[in-house]
Amino acid sequence: MIALRGLTKEFPGGVRALDGLDLEIADGEFFALLGPSGCGKTTLLRTIAGLETPTSGNIWIGGTEVTSVPPGKRDVAMVFQDYALFPHMDVTANVAYPLRIRKVPRARREARAAETASRLSLSELLARRPAQLSGGQQQRVALARAVACHPRAFLFDEPLSNLDARLRLEARTFLKRLQRELAVTTVFVTHDQGEALALTDRIAVMSAGRFTQVGTPTEVFQRPANTFTAAFIGSTPMNLLPGTAGDGALRVAGAVLPLPGGVPDGPIVYGVRPEYMDLSLTPRADAFAGKVAVVENLGTAHLVTLESGEHLIQTVVPEGAEPSPGTAAWAVPRPGRALVYRDDRLVSPCPANGANR
Amino acid sequence: MRRGSRWFAALMISPTLLVLVLVVLYPLLAAARESMYVRGEGLDADGFVVEGERFVGVANYAGLVGERFVNAFANTTVFTLATVAVETVLGVAMALVMHGVLRGRGLVRASILIPWAVPTAISGLMWRWVFQADGVANAIIGQKILWTTEGVQAKLAVIIADTWKTAPFIGLLVLAGLQIIPDMVYEAAKVDGASAWQTFWRITLPLVKPALVVAVLFRILQALAMFDLPFVMIGRGKFSVETLSALIWDEATQLRYGPAAAYGIVLIAYVSVIVFVFVRLLGADLLADARSRKERA
Numbered sequence: 218m219i220a221l222r223g224l225t226k227e228f229p230g231g232v233r234a235l236d237g238l239d240l241e242i243a244d245g246e247f248f249a250l251l252g253p254s255g256c257g258k259t260t261l262l263r264t265i266a267g268l269e270t271p272t273s274g275n276i277w278i279g280g281t282e283v284t285s286v287p288p289g290k291r292d293v294a295m296v297f298q299d300y301a302l303f304p305h306m307d308v309t310a311n312v313a314y315p316l317r318i319r320k321v322p323r324a325r326r327e328a329r330a331a332e333t334a335s336r337l338s339l340s341e342l343l344a345r346r347p348a349q350l351s352g353g354q355q356q357r358v359a360l361a362r363a364v365a366c367h368p369r370a371f372l373f374d375e376p377l378s379n380l381d382a383r384l385r386l387e388a389r390t391f392l393k394r395l396q397r398e399l400a401v402t403t404v405f406v407t408h409d410q411g412e413a414l415a416l417t418d419r420i421a422v423m424s425a426g427r428f429t430q431v432g433t434p435t436e437v438f439q440r441p442a443n444t445f446t447a448a449f450i451g452s453t454p455m456n457l458l459p460g461t462a463g464d465g466a467l468r469v470a471g472a473v474l475p476l477p478g479g480v481p482d483g484p485i486v487y488g489v490r491p492e493y494m495d496l497s498l499t500p501r502a503d504a505f506a507g508k509v510a511v512v513e514n515l516g517t518a519h520l521v522t523l524e525s526g527e528h529l530i531q532t533v534v535p536e537g538a539e540p541s542p543g544t545a546a547w548a549v550p551r552p553g554r555a556l557v558y559r560d561d562r563l564v565s566p567c568p569a570n571g572a573n574r
Numbered sequence: 575m576r577r578g579s580r581w582f583a584a585l586m587i588s589p590t591l592l593v594l595v596l597v598v599l600y601p602l603l604a605a606a607r608e609s610m611y612v613r614g615e616g617l618d619a620d621g622f623v624v625e626g627e628r629f630v631g632v633a634n635y636a637g638l639v640g641e642r643f644v645n646a647f648a649n650t651t652v653f654t655l656a657t658v659a660v661e662t663v664l665g666v667a668m669a670l671v672m673h674g675v676l677r678g679r680g681l682v683r684a685s686i687l688i689p690w691a692v693p694t695a696i697s698g699l700m701w702r703w704v705f706q707a708d709g710v711a712n713a714i715i716g717q718k719i720l721w722t723t724e725g726v727q728a729k730l731a732v733i734i735a736d737t738w739k740t741a742p743f744i745g746l747l748v749l750a751g752l753q754i755i756p757d758m759v760y761e762a763a764k765v766d767g768a769s770a771w772q773t774f775w776r777i778t779l780p781l782v783k784p785a786l787v788v789a790v791l792f793r794i795l796q797a798l799a800m801f802d803l804p805f806v807m808i809g810r811g812k813f814s815v816e817t818l819s820a821l822i823w824d825e826a827t828q829l830r831y832g833p834a835a836a837y838g839i840v841l842i843a844y845v846s847v848i849v850f851v852f853v854r855l856l857g858a859d860l861l862a863d864a865r866s867r868k869e870r871a
Contacts, residue, residue, distance in 0.1 A: 266765055267764075267765070268761055268764065268765070287764075288761075288764045288765045288767070289764060289765065289766060289767025289768065289769075290767065293765065294765065294766075295761075295762065295765045297758050297761070297762060298758075299756070299758055301756070301758035301759050301761065301762035302762075303759060303762075303763075303777060303781075304759075304781065305780040305781055305783075314763075314766055314776075315766040315767065318766050318767045318768050318772060319767065362766075366766070372765075
């Protein structure tokens with residue numbers, strides 16, 4: 218278990234990288250720190266590792282307070298973005314290095330390194346140096362180094378971001394299975410929302426040193442708590458449009474839409490994912506009217522951008538149904554899929570409650 | 575390779591080869607030839623040096639077993655071993671300091687490097703002043719040692735002065751080597767729990783080895799050819815600090831070109847053997863690494 222209480226890190230010059238963070242990560246949980254660059258996610262990971270000292274607040278790992286414990290005594294293993302392998306050591310020596318520091322006898326640590334390496338399909342490469350390995354192999358060596366010392370927690374700093382796209386998908390699946398098998402608490406830093414959704418049990422979305430939302434991938438994807446999270450999560454950005462609630466309806470960008478229960482009258486922000494809208498070529502009142510400006514091929518679908526007054530509205534249409542640019546079209550939000558924000562807080566109720574529409 | 579392109583390749587490198595032949599091979603062969611002749615034997619009735627030369631075979635090499643050559647050879651070896659060993663330790667320490675300081679970095683680096691920038695003859699004079707009978711050195715240790723007269727203390731003075739001057743050189747090259755080690759490697763070691771001492775021996779030193787090997791090699795070459803510092807500090811022809819270079823120079827200035835050339839040849843052979851052994855012992859790993867990388871490509 219990893220716990221944070223009021224964790225704050227201020228860098229010289231007054232930059233607040235971490236701003237009073239509270240968090241509990243359960244034993245064996247695969248936990249993502251997700252956010253754009255500069256949001257503090259890497260600083261948080263490094264603070265958990267002990268490479269940075271917090272300005273205030275406390276950290277517990279496995280029930281022990283470790284706030285002022287040096288990194289090597291926290292019993293965590295870290296995988297760095299550039300892997301940080303030791304260039305002058307072969308794979309065996311790299312994997313066995315943490316064990317060597319712990320004075321594990323040579324025969325035992327080399328056996329453990331070989332065993333871990335075989336689990337990560339590195340058996341053929343034991344005598345190689347990092348410079349003689351491909352990016353994917355280096356990444357697995359870095360993982361093996363972390364796995365071999367049986368730590369209380371894994372700390373991963375964007376370990377997949379230096380791999381090419383196809384390899385990244387393979388490595389992702391592999392990583393998820395490995396984490397399940399080992400059941401070691403894992404904190405995973407990423408700026409890739411897809412990676413966070415696919416891999417982890419829970420996600421903390423970060424912005425400017427704070428958590429904007431902490432929840433399961435499903436929660437974060439379906440019910441983003443604020444417009445920042447709404448805009449950040451999802452492979453195509455969510456449509457976020459200003460509007461007003463009143464007279465039993467939502468008026469957004471020229472469309473009159475059903476008012477979900479529990480939304481008070483007044484200005485709102487209306488959010489709907491491009492995947493949750495259908496495109497109609499005939500006029501409808503409960504739809505956003507516009508002109509097709511751009512059509513982007515996504516492979517199995519197309520992303521259509523409508524120009525609707527001063528707004529751009531995006532919707533995903535299935536293969537073969539894409540309109541040609543310049544035609545008039547209407548984007549129809551699917552019932553129950555819309556999110557309504559007021560003062561940057563989600564106010565529309567869960568669709569499961571049946572209150573929507 | 576096709577025959578035509580091989581000739582073309584030979585043509586393209588011929589200017590370089592020509593220059594090498596002129597500035598390296600010819601002087602070497604000329605020196606080797608010189609070492610087997612005797613020239614300018616004595617003066618004629620009018621006081622002029624007698625012209626002409628005479629082949630004497632290996633007679634010029636007879637001096638190799640003489641006391642003066644053996645002494646110069648021993649001095650050169652002692653100076654090289656002592657100065658390079660101390661300088662390596664000090665240089666690495668200096669590099670770590672220069673690499674480590676965060677504030678006033680420029681000032682620290684400049685002050686460490688100043689000794690290297692001072693011309694050897696000038697620093698020789700400076701150290702002679704330090705090692706005067708009533709000089710700074712004696713004042714500090716509260717002794718009355720005659721540093722700059724014949725004896726072991728003269729050797730020690732030369733070693734101290736040379737170390738002062740050239741440890742920064744090793745420091746500079748090692749600093750360059752330190753700067754290319756990514757911070758992340760140190761952080762990985764830190765998370766693994768390595769102590770500062772373990773990190774230095776197992777991470778820093780092996781990674782900085784390529785730069786260190788080059789620096790030490792340069793220093794060995796320079797130290798084996800040492801001439802100016804003992805000359806300026808202690809004086810000409812001083813037995814206890816006479817190096818091979820100094821001996822050769824002395825022979826040549828006294829018109830004994832043959833023995834001078836013979837000693838020169840021996841010095842070159844000595845330097846070659848030392849460098850070969852050094853590269854074999856410490857550089858072998860480097861070469862293996864380069865070879866395996868080549869095989870993979």
